[in-house]
Amino acid sequence: MPRPTWKGFLKLSLVSCPVALYPATSTRQRISFHIMNRKTGDRTRYLVVDSETGEPVEPEDRVRGYEISKNSYVFIEDEEIDAVKIESTHTIDIDNFVPRDEVDGIYLDAPYYLAPDGKVGEDAFLVIREAMREKQMAGIARIVMSRRERLLLIEPRGKGLLATTLRNANEVRNEAAYFDTIPDMELPEEMLAIAKDIIERKSAHFDPSKFEDRYELALKELIEAKRAGQPIHIPEAPRPRPTANLMEALRRSLERELAPPPRRTRRAAAEATGAGTARRRASSRAAARRAS
16 A cells, blocks of 8 residues: 555544545556666766856755745745644645535546544544435545645545545636637538437447557557667658548448448457567566566
8 A cells, every 4th residue: 555645634524533645546657767868878867056156056055935026035944834834734624515516527636545544533434424425425625735725525435535636716727718719600410410320339338447558558669679679660650631521521430330340360369469468578577677
C-alpha cells in the first residue's frame, strides 16, 4: 500500500473520525527519460543560479519571494508558510451535500481513496459512508494540500470513500470563447439517422482495461530495438483530411460497421500472439530493471 498523501479527520457536523488520503492513480508504469550529454554519455543536472550574477545559489540561501511591485519582493520563509493554519489543514469538514450528477466533469481534478486511519472511529466513518450511499448524495468539503486549500467531492466507493479534488470556478475557462463561432444549422434527418445508427452499433460498456496506450507500447518497442542495435524505421503517421462528402462518408462508415469482421488466418493469429508476447516480455524486462 502506498504512503498516505494526507492524514487528518473527516468531520460531519459534530461527528469526526481519523482518516488517511491515498492517491487513487499512479504514473509509475509510464516511460520516463533522463536528459543526457550526447558527447560524454553522462546525465545532466540543473543548477539554481542567480538571475543577475549567474552564480549558483546554495539551498540554504534560497527563499520564496512574492513580487509586490516591479522588481520588488517580500521574502516568505517556509516556517512562516507552515504556520498559516486553517481548519482544513487537518480536517476534511463536509460543508454540504449535492446530487452527484450535478457536479460537471470539467471541475474534476485528481482522485484519492479516503479510508479510516486505524480502528478508532471506524464506526463513524461507516455511518457517514452509508448515509451518503442511501441518500445518493456526494459531499463537498475542503482540504489543504500542497499549501493551498482545495475543494473535495466525496462519494461512497466500495468499502471506502472516493475523494476527488475539484477545480475552482476561476480555473475553468468560459466555453463561449471557443464555441460561439460554431454555427447553428438545420441538419438533414438522413445524416443524423445514419450517424445515430453508427453510434448504436459502436455502443459498449466502458472497460478501461481493454484500452492499451499504443504510444507507450511503440516507445517500448523503440527502446528495445535501440537496445538490440536494430535499424530504426519510423513510418510517417497518416494524416486525416476533412470530409468532402459527408453523406458518402457516413454511408461508407455504416457499411463498414455492418460488414462481418475479417477472419484471421492462422499465420496472422500467430503473429499477433507473438507480438503480444514480445510486448509483455519487454514490459517485464523494463519492470525488472526498474526494480533492480
